[in-house]
Amino acid sequence: MTKTITDVICPFCGTLCDDIEVVVSDDGKQLLEVYNACVIGSEKFLHSQAKDRVTKPRMRQDDGTWKDVSYDEAADYTAQMLAKAKKPLMYGWSSTNCEAQSVGNEIAEISRACCDNTAAVCHGTTLIAVQDIGLPTCTLGEVKNRADRIIFWGCNPAHAHPRHMSRYSIFPRGFFTGKGQMSRKMIVIDPRVTDTAKMADVHLQIEQGKDYELLNALRVAFKGEWLPDVVAGIPKEKIREAADMMKSGRFGIIFFGMGVTQSLSKNHNIDIAIAVTKDLNEYTKFSIMPMRGHYNVTGSGEVFAWQFGFPYSIDLTRGFARYNPGDTSSIDLLVRGEVDAMFTIGSDPGAHFPISAVKPIANMPSVCIDPHLTPTSGVSKLHVPVAFNGVETGGNCYRMDNVPIDCRKVVEPPAGMLTDEQFLVMVRDRLKKLKGAA
Amino acid sequence: MSEYIIKNGSVFDPVQGIKGDKKDIAIKDGKIADKVSSAAKVIDASGKTVMAGAVEIHAHIAGPKVNLGRIYRPEDKLFSCTPTKGMERMGGGASIPTTFKTGYEYAKMGYTTAMEAAMPPMFAKHVHEEIRDTPIIDEGAFPVFGNNWFVLEYLKNHEIENTAAYIAWLLRVTKGYAVKVVNPGGTEAWAWGLNCLSVNDPVPYFDITPAEIVKGLIEANEYLGLPHSVHIHPNNLGNPGCYETTLDTLRLAEGMKAKNKFGRESVMHLTHTQFHSYKGTNWGDFESGAKEITDYVNQNKNITIDTGNVTLDETTTMTADGPFEHHLTGLNHLKWANCDVELETCAGVVPYIYSPNISVCAIQWAIGLEIPLMMKDPMRCYITTDHPNAGPFTRYPRVIKWLMSKKARDTQINAFKHKDKVLSQTSIGSLDKELSLYELAQMTRAGPAKTLGLGHMCGGLKPGMDADVAVYNFNPDKPVANPDDIETAFSRCAHVFKSGVEVVKHGEIVGTGHKRTLWVNVKVNDNPQVMRDINEKFIKYYSMTQANYEALGHHFVPNPYALEVDATHV
Amino acid sequence: MTKNITLNLISGRTIQQGVAIESGKEKPSYRTACGIIEMDNADLKALGAWKNTNVRVTSDHGSVIVKAIEATQGPHPGVAFIPMGPWANSIVDPNTYSTGMPTFKGTPVKIEVTINEPILLGIELVQIQCGVKVG
Structure with a gap:
């Protein structure tokens, strides 16, 4: 027997269609069919079921190979990287939910990072x-x-x-x-x-x-x-x-x-x-x-704005939020060589930044949190695969017209996989200890 | 939970009629108590003023239009950023502070409850996410109803029961608190670039008038017996001569009586009255209509008001009165944002500079002060700045200074470039009244709490009420040497307790308390017709499905507090 | 000397690009969708290139091998289109002129036929340019 789930939200583009129907197996572990979605949305839902999916965090070794590590080790590396860095860049946020963005902002505040979302290369x-x-x-x-x-x-x-x-x-x-x-x-x-x-x-x-x-x-x-x-x-x-x-x-x-x-x-x-x-x-x-691109780039701007006062391109290095695109924006920071650690989540700068802004990423401590293999994961030191937001976990998102729509979980992620938010909480708690924050 | 006893303070509590007596206030288990054990921590409040936590009845502090303000005004953050400090997250913004800063600033001034005055129902999730991220203070949000297609269609045929059933449904799915009306009919007209400037202007297509909308909503509100009355921003805001529209709106409540179990006596709350009290025919002969408005309100006990005090700052105006904001950008030529919301409402945002060098701004300042000074019953008039429209809420201490000190008012009047115009177009110069601390407690605590239907919970210091307490460094037994001392004292509390938890000590945040989201859960009889109408509107006209409309779940309302209303009686 | 022409390059989304990024950027389908340059028929003729020929596209900012195909959303003589992705981003103008936004659209490029040069896979293309050692 299968189950049909209605009113599912498509986590691809800013149109944020919320009338998708998804057929899942009786045990809720497999996604079988997708209705109403466009060809890209269907692919997004179905590809989450790929058998060759990476399910464990991986560290790049000196010889260029990947080595599987635990989420604990991955969180340790990430927290230490952010704690040590003078000017880390925490980029992406557009393909995750607002709850994860919120935890990410706490992390950014503690580590005095630069924060930016994909508006950097879009709107x-x-x-x-x-x-x-x-x-x-x-x-x-x-x-x-x-x-x-x-x-x-x-x-x-x-x-x-x-x-x-x-x-x-x-x-x-x-x-x-x-x-x-x-x-x-x-x-x-x-x-x-x-x-x-x-x-x-x-x-x-x-x-x-x-x-x-x-x-x-x-x-x-x-x-x-x-x-x-x-x-x-x-x-x-x-x-x-x-x-x-x-x-x-x-x-x-x-x-x-x-x-x-x-x-x-x-x-x-x-x-x-x-x-x-x-x-x-x-x-x-x-x-x-x-016409906003990523399904939750708008939400990232909203969360940034109500927590820090600006919608993107934010620099927290002085302990309060500053905003000056051209100065505090990701591409410029990278091209000028000002960043000393790169944290990427829910986006793919490796594919979508001009190559001169990608090259520095390969030469610094770097983490890529993404369910997919991407050019960014390909040049990062640590790749942390996570559950697909909007498929394997829910959470709030904002459509291109700023209307909030709560995404739905339709299937279980592969056993042992964490969501963005769960992994970020692990990083935050470690970072608080490292920094002795309240 | 800790016990506290606040000793020897001068207590002002209209709920119990205490007018500055030296009294000890005991706190136990989050409530005001008769007595506490000897283990209670002692707070020495001698030489200080003790009041209940203040209650904000109308401010725009959370949601899409507030955040649009933040997004499109980076300049508002200039010189207003606050770094991470102890328990405090970093903040920024003067007229539209970030959520964290909003919570801290209210708490530091002794406010423990605040109402977001306009929630577009479709954006309820956004409003609640911001409320969740606003620490310390209890908050509720008013969904807007005055231009909602369901309401327009039901009230066109005077279907009160259906309107009431729809209100109950919408309050539940949006976790809303009260029935807010903004420019009834006019905002729907604005979707076509039009407006309704009087209570009798027909709404395009819907064939109903603002008067019918307002009357019908009051009837539905009282049919349900909601904690708060209908909360209205009338038509024709901000135009010379608008006081007549305001009076026409107020008259719609004539003969109506409050029916509820929460102790509320009013049926209509007129908000930011200052913006609705203008006489004259143009900006040249612009003058105060405060006397006409307060005369009417003084005589009609089923009406309450708040002031909407202009604070003479650069600020950011924002309202569901879309056509007004378009009108305003035409006047000041500053950047205009607008968002029409399908089937429901609209919002506009325009920055504004209330300059003391402009006669109209100075007259607005005077009108905002005339209103509370002319009101005979302080339990029916509450201090607001309609934050951030007439000024940021962080200016309350300054407004209090102006209300408590004629000398402070005169200093300001003398500083105006067009002093003579202010004196000739208003009666501010001849008002000698100075607000007492007891009246202040009525206008900022007991009064708004009662009108919100929260009189049993907050706004007073009676044993059994929530232990929301503010202690000010202000000695009422000593004459005020300098009016600025009033402003200083009310800016930063010596102590603030929120539900029995100390959240502010010597003006600094020391706790984040147990922030709650207040909402109203109304039970009504099954109404298949309304349920069918809702279903149909979602299928045909909304751009999202009905199943995705509700603000449901821990990430929106982590700590809800529902006021229960049973309206199944009829 | 090989024949070359100069065109104005823009990049952007296509539905094939959208499907490909969701089905896996490590796969050849990503290259099929985005490792291409769409050129107007007139420009292909001027270059003397057949459809579906590998070409080298060079700008002031880099160089990349992609497959020249006939414009699917043309005619647009003088304008060339590479779907957004690492191939386009190997050559676009990264200058933000202090706005934070690179100049993704409107990069002058030189195009020449290189029939025998291979088109790299997406991840590979970025790794090689970044000097990442891959085991």
């Missing part, structure tokens, strides 16, 4: 822009119930957030949007003809990196002022068409992604996108929302 520049100019936004249900103008700017939900359009933004029939897709106009701004762009009513195939110029042109077009014939590769007629479409809606939203946060103008792109949204509120109702 960090968005946060800087929000600090400059604010953020008119809404929950995803508002989009479903009211929105008749959907703009995807520099993001490709068809690939990165596969169920976003069907659950919230394009297809659903909401309270005031009874005709679903027919009630909505869709605009996509992207230098490629992405699979999202192919669905759009209007696709502005912008010259890569010219987002600021095009957003600025839209602000001009709203006011009906003079425009050059072509801006960012887009003819002015098309810009005016898009501007009119945006103004004529009853409720609109701009979703934006890495296309704007990672291009050269960085936070300035977001600044002006938010300014565009503010402008539109003079004519109609408009919101803007970052």
